[in-house]
Amino acid sequence: MATAELTSERKSDYLAQLTMAAARYTSRTAQRERNQAVLQTQGVLYADAPERVEKRLARLGADWAMARAIEHTPTEPASSGGSTLQLPPEAFTGDALGLERLIGRNNLAPVAFLEEGVQVSRSVGRVTISGPGGGHGTGFMVSPSLLLTNNHVLHSAEEASRSKVAFAFQDGVEGGPLTPAVFPLEPHRLFVTDRALDYSLVAVAPQGTQGEPLSSFGWLMLTETQGKAVIGEFVNIIQHPRGEPKQIALRDNQLVDVLERFLHYASDTREGSSGSPVFNDQWEVVALHHSAVPKTDAEGRPLSVDGTVWRPEMGEQQLAWLANEGVRISRVLRALHEVTLTGAAARLRDEMFTAGLAPSPVESAPPIPSSNGKTALSAANGSQARAPAHATEGAAQLVLPLRIAVGFDTPMSPQATPLAPLPTLEPTPKAAPQPPSAARTDVVSAVEQEVDAALINHQLAQKRPYYDRTADIAARDAYYANVRTGGGDALRRALTALLEETHTPQPRYKPMRLVYPWVDLHKDGRLYGIYSARGFSVEELVRADATVAEARLARVEELLRQESTAGPAEFEAEFDALEASMPFNCEHVVPQSWFAKQEPMRGDLHHLFACEAGCNSFRGNFPYFDFPDFDEALRDACGMRESVGFEPTEGKGAVARATLYFLLRYPGQVGDVAREFPGDRLPVLLTWHENQAVTEYELHRNAAIAEIQGNRNPLIDHPEWAREIDFSGVWP
Template identity: 80%
Template sequence: MATAELASERESDYLSQLTMAAARYANRSERREGNQSVLESRGVLYADTPERVEKRLARLGADWAMARAIERTQTEPASSAGSTLQLPPEAFTSDALGLERLIGRNNLTPVAFLEEGVQVSRSVGRITISGPGGGHGTGFMVSPSLLLTNNHVLRGTQDASRSKVAFAFQDSVDGSPLLPAVFQLEPLRFFVTDRALDYSLVAVAPRGAQGEDLSLFGRLMLSEAQGKVLIGEFVNIIQHPRGEPKQIALRENQIVDVLERFLHYECDTREGSSGSPVFNDQWEVVALHHSAVPKTDAQGRPLSVDGAVWQPEMGEQQLAWRANEGVRISRVLGALHEVPLTGEAARLRDEVFTARLTPPPGSSAPPTAPLNGESATRGTNGSIPGTNGSQGWTITQAGDSTTQFLLPCGSASASMPRRPRQQLSWPRHPLLHRCRQAAPRPPAGRPDVASAVENDVDAALINHRVAQERPYYDRVADAAAREAYYANIRTGDGDALRRALTKLLAESHEPQPKYKPMRLVYPWVDLHKDGQLRSIYSGKDFSAEELIRADAAVAQARLARMQELLLLESTAGPVEFEAEFDALEASMPFNCEHVVPQSWFGKQEPMRGDLHHLFACEVGCNSFRGNFPYFNFPNFEEAVREACGMRESVGFEPEEGEGAVARATLYFLLRYPGQVGDVAREFPEDRLPLLLQWHASEAVTEYELHRNAAIAEIQGNRNPLIDHPEWAREIDFSGVWP
């Protein structure tokens, strides 16, 4: 094929990418304007979906409680670490600063951010396609052998076979150019491409032109996990624009929209660089940059900077830029999973999904482990054609694909290096010592489950310390919030009132945090005014830190056991695994009580994590109550008694907290009609008078008012029986049972 024809074909591919990106951008104008309005009025936590925000917070070691607390703190830095949080320097972590950066409360970042940026930049190189129709692009190593770039950079094995990648093509600190290390691409060993998602994955020669070792340039870890970036966040792009020495667009690229397969981000630069990695502030790859979004005319044709219709021969620098588009890296990985490979090609592909820390020169590599706890194996649907030959694989894929994956047990955060942790002091709670001894050591080469739990402990203690600086209960502010919440509720008809409240509670229940009492219940929600936690059944006092660390010990032991079960996955099926997990939770419970037992609703969310019916409760009382429905014993002496209360086959009566648990149960009945009472063991309709009696006999306390306001901050909805105790007699509850 002639040189002009090859160049024309490449230009046509590029023009096609520009046109499709512009169309996608134009079709989302209304949504994007809405996102911008929310960003300006409320902030980055509210422009994206609650589910995505919750996952993003989790990857930062944070949660809604911490995020909402930071939003309400003073704006001036309050510690030598530069945080706006009321924290002593020794309690400050990079996770907290990352959350403040996300919210926009603080632009400070640890110096390690720059150091890590330098490290990841080593894996980014300039691709040069020589010969007819050649040019430049950017690519980055994603496994010890494979480089990722765009399909429109390397369209097939013919392009890749005459291409090279140069690492360290950049200037040194003193401004002089470094000597790049140049490696030949080896598509006959491995080449996979997908035009629809605009990615190509190709093998790189293990030795450079001057004998350099490819491993010296490391690789970027990729993850399918959600929550790596939100609308409104800023991303970083390391690139070789127009084939020039390596450059970086640092935090000047704001995410303005998240599509099913693409991200749109606006920036100050005129153009991007095809095949560049797009990073979040933790230097995780969130997208594969593949196209600029150009300004267009009424016919959708790209425009040049002077307003004329742009033509490829004008050069990329003459395009009038509006935004940039990247392919979501989770979608690239999902499609790659579905490519049917075998033998050596499958092994090379699987290395993309396998974590290996890049050792310094001269050291040996550590063992590998599945990235973020995810499985490195995947079944294929067999529907995509491939060619298998003795010299390698070439796969071409188009269209959408659906990917399912095993969720990790622990935290998936890949944030900056942390300082050494202080030795933990183990408080008086007896379960701490039992669980600490019970937790098995992880097998060699497996991730240490303790690190995931430590992230939760850090976040919980930050939540608690921030809470200590807040007013316990602001009566005036809460009265205003209560009035606004029920502004459209009308009384006078018991059935209509119940239906209206159920609708309101469901619609305002956003976000819907998952069940994690050490993070959401103990630090602030369930505190009494003296700063202590009090068992809802026995009235026994505990410090917040005590129960946080007790639950952390339980979580660590559970995770260690789950890890053992996963190792036996080949011999234990899903049913056996679920039974083992249920038994594990029953044998090692948290210090938290669901006043509506989890077995009554199958441990499903959002019921399981709904804070309105979660209370601090030591494990002894938790286990003693079990899933017995509440009951009023006329003769206490005939019942089995403990400090927690009384129990017989007919039910359980708590020693303390009858009014609070009654109001929490009534809330649950309103919020989740039909979930309780479908079997005889659960709370039957004929015991409704018992709840109403307990509710009437114990007035709403300041503790409950505080809980209600704190929960409303976190999950949006309120408990009507706390806000309006008088409604209990008016609401027609008959419709809440199946």
């Protein structure tokens, strides 16, 4: 906000902005108090919406299983650099510590946190408006040519034409001031503003008043992706308060509420800070700081520090603050996408969304390997590495337009022949070295991050009790407290409603991360193929699936480069065939083709089991069947198969209960075509369920899954309900 004498229009605008911010804050009092109560009693993982928390964990290279495992580990510091996690030192990076900070277990930060903060601060400058209504604000570069600030800092193109931005207006390490580089603004090239979202985007001259290149100050890369911050997390703000040299409000700024277009946070910002970038701990921009939230009287008028009604001529320093408000950066980007521009202005705007192809020297440095020669856990957005927060001009980096998760698994079609033999899980020989592309390096890095995170998940899980019967019985009784037995169809409907209501969060399909490390473990710490009972170590299956993931993505790269790939339908067919030829070591007991690979079915942990790729392919998408002893079915170590169905050698009770869960949770989803599980096969499942009692392994799975996705399997908790439930309503 300008610190010089305000014009009449500026006074009115600023007072209106304060009043609206205060009204938004007041209207959210009940929700904010609920957030604070949850933060104090449960922690940061539970105050925000589950899907937002899940996305935040994904950007940290983590998931619910890892976060919950950390919550259950002892709090005594280990020898790992002061961390409370009992892991070897090579497993630690800033992102592992970032997860600890997120859930409140540790406030340590790596030195690189400060180094990257210095790097991103270079792109933040002081905006100075000359002439009538002049003053100071803050702005930051968001592309090689464009600066983002507030609408109330730069109202118009005319005002921007008499404004400048100064970078490096700050004190040096020895205490003396640096020489700032001053750049004129050039609104004739581009100026976009929005009063409702309080942003202005303006072009900056490519050279400073002393000939300095604008490119040397880089820019902050913005993203619309969710998961950059959640309620209860701390944010950082780089700013020029009152037009003073650059300062930072570091980590003592808690995010207290998330609105549709705004964030509310408690932080130490002052006048002149308008237009500042608000960062998370990974130095990603999460908001555009734009207003304080003032204390108000009963009529909604802002109050001054002495309790009187505040007037603009008193100056911002006299306002009594409650909190601060920032505009969500995703909403700013969404609005900019929709602005109609043409010619050079359109190209400048679009550069904001494509300029992230040039990593800065810090981000482009090779990763530091751990003692086993692999990169340690680092930040990821799902299966993709997080984009650098700061960039400077340099060599372009190839980025393929590819958004495919590494965790795909399509069972082989029953017509596919010949059947793949049961594979060994030894590492595959490496081909002759080829010149690496940047995209290929990104693929390998993303898969390695998944491996690192999976193995950390497993290490944490080994510190936990395998199954706590007393706690689980209490959790089971509480879960079904409102379910009334009697009346088969009523019981089915009640269970379906309960399973759907409590299925939060809804994790995506990631067997490496969510199935192998903890959920599907047996008490001896090993995994066993659900159909063959063949045993494997967790690392065997994790690394085997990683090899498949890399091979799949390498083939996808080839498909994308081929001119013969005509369109989405053709690519989907190619990818389906690719998945079928290279399955993961994980089985959907209800095949994905029956529900068109849709979420949340695809990632629902209750019907996912470790299963070596050979058995996975052998079963295909055949429905379960009970062969008479005299039938001439095709036999394998995994079971028997014929055109009518598949009968596993092992695990019949477990897969029956998982299938019955699926029928309850997703009524109407399967059984509408002949090859899917028909209603007349229900007795097969009930017989398998009754002949093989629930094991401790299944009890462990059920409790572990409930921790991650919230719901339970009623057939494990109450086996006696199987004959009472009327399943006739689950088929289409």
